[in-house]
Amino acid sequence: MKSVGILGLPQSGKTTLFEILMQGAGSSVPDGPSREHVGIVRVPDERVDRLSALYAPKKTTHARIQFVDSPAMRAGSARSMAKGPDLFSGVRGCDALLAVIRDFENPAVPAANGVDPERDLRELEAELILNDLVIVEKRSEKLAKEIRVGRKENAREFALLERCKSLLEAERPLRAETFDAEEQKLLRGFTLLTQKPLLVVYNQGEDHSGAPRSTAAGVKAITLKAHLEREIVALPAGERDGFRGEMGVEEDGLSLVIRACYELLGLISFFTVGPDEVRAWTIQRGDKAVDAAGEIHSDLARGFIRAEAIAWDLLLELGGHAQARDRGLLRAEGRDYEVQDGECLEIRFSR
Numbered sequence: 637m638k639s640v641g642i643l644g645l646p647q648s649g650k651t652t653l654f655e656i657l658m659q660g661a662g663s664s665v666p667d668g669p670s671r672e673h674v675g676i677v678r679v680p681d682e683r684v685d686r687l688s689a690l691y692a693p694k695k696t697t698h699a700r701i702q703f704v705d706s707p708a709m710r711a712g713s714a715r716s717m718a719k720g721p722d723l724f725s726g727v728r729g730c731d732a733l734l735a736v737i738r739d740f741e742n743p744a745v746p747a748a749n750g751v752d753p754e755r756d757l758r759e760l761e762a763e764l765i766l767n768d769l770v771i772v773e774k775r776s777e778k779l780a781k782e783i784r785v786g787r788k789e790n791a792r793e794f795a796l797l798e799r800c801k802s803l804l805e806a807e808r809p810l811r812a813e814t815f816d817a818e819e820q821k822l823l824r825g826f827t828l829l830t831q832k833p834l835l836v837v838y839n840q841g842e843d844h845s846g847a848p849r850s851t852a853a854g855v856k857a858i859t860l861k862a863h864l865e866r867e868i869v870a871l872p873a874g875e876r877d878g879f880r881g882e883m884g885v886e887e888d889g890l891s892l893v894i895r896a897c898y899e900l901l902g903l904i905s906f907f908t909v910g911p912d913e914v915r916a917w918t919i920q921r922g923d924k925a926v927d928a929a930g931e932i933h934s935d936l937a938r939g940f941i942r943a944e945a946i947a948w949d950l951l952l953e954l955g956g957h958a959q960a961r962d963r964g965l966l967r968a969e970g971r972d973y974e975v976q977d978g979e980c981l982e983i984r985f986s987r
Contacts, residue, residue: 639702641727644736646708649839649862654705659869660890673705680891683948688914697915732833740841764829769804793822811854833900856900865889904977926971929983939985943969948978
């Protein structure tokens with residue numbers, strides 16, 4: 637299951653977004669004084685619902701994604717980490733980061749320095765860069781001492797960290813850089829924040845109609861009227877779509893954010909279907925049939941023979957696997973077949 641860490645400056649609407657995601661998925665917002673709140677939500681997917689209606693299985697399982705709501709960021713948060721607890725510990729292990737940027741005026745919730753989305757994004761990015769720089773400098777200094785006394789087994793790591801240090805000092809996030817497989821392995825343990833993909837959510841007012849700003853490599857931007865969406869998810873579920881239509885809101889906030897996270901992380905879904913269970917599985921775009929088999933169970937990958945594949949909508953149109961097999965429309969694919977988004981797979985394997 638993938639996880640996304642939510643960041644934001646004070647009064648950005650960061651916690652409001654977290655509440656929207658929880659309530660939109662029918663989950664309760666965690667209580668308590670914890671520094672981070674963690675919520676697991678079901679990924680909305682009409683394809684799963686329609687396949688489930690066809691097969692009427694004993695169990696229907698949607699994909700899930702985890703969101704972590706972190707404390708509000710303030711200037712100097714990264715430097716304070718050197719002398720105290722890691723303020724980013726809750727999101728450090730996440731697969732991606734989500735930055736909530738204030739783009740609304742509200743006298744009841746004044747912005748200390750005025751509303752300036754681009755300034756706030758630069759400030760937040762600067763904190764992430766500074767955080768990574770603290771980590772890189774500390775390790776690099778230790779390796780430099782080892783090298784000076786003749787211990788050169790970590791020379792490649794030192795060179796890599798010095799390269800990262802130069803990039804960060806030039807205010808260049810590492811997500812925009814290219815690292816080979818060995819370098820990725822060396823950096824993995826540091827869980828550097830600027831190496832993670834970043835989703836920027838511009839939190840706009842109800843009367844705002846601006847489009848997302850252009851973004852850099854590894855960054856995706858969307859707009860969301862969080863205050864309005866919170867009012868909508870507070871309504872009974874049967875009334876939400878009608879109210880969205882009246883307000884001109886094309887997509888619910890939960891689906892919008894999750895779809896953007898999937899695109900940012902390069903994720904797709906495939907399905908397994910039958911009378912016992914209809915289930916959505918999440919893999920990386922470009923993964924092979926044997927990878928999909930391994931996502932279901934490691935035994936299926938080890939004993940993989942072939943995958944029987946068919947697009948979900950074609951399967952729905954035909955009325956099920958029996959009809960698809962009778963018409964010869966189930967494709968037999970080998971282990972290196974690249975799975976496509978929305979395919980239904982049945983894995984054949986040897987025990």
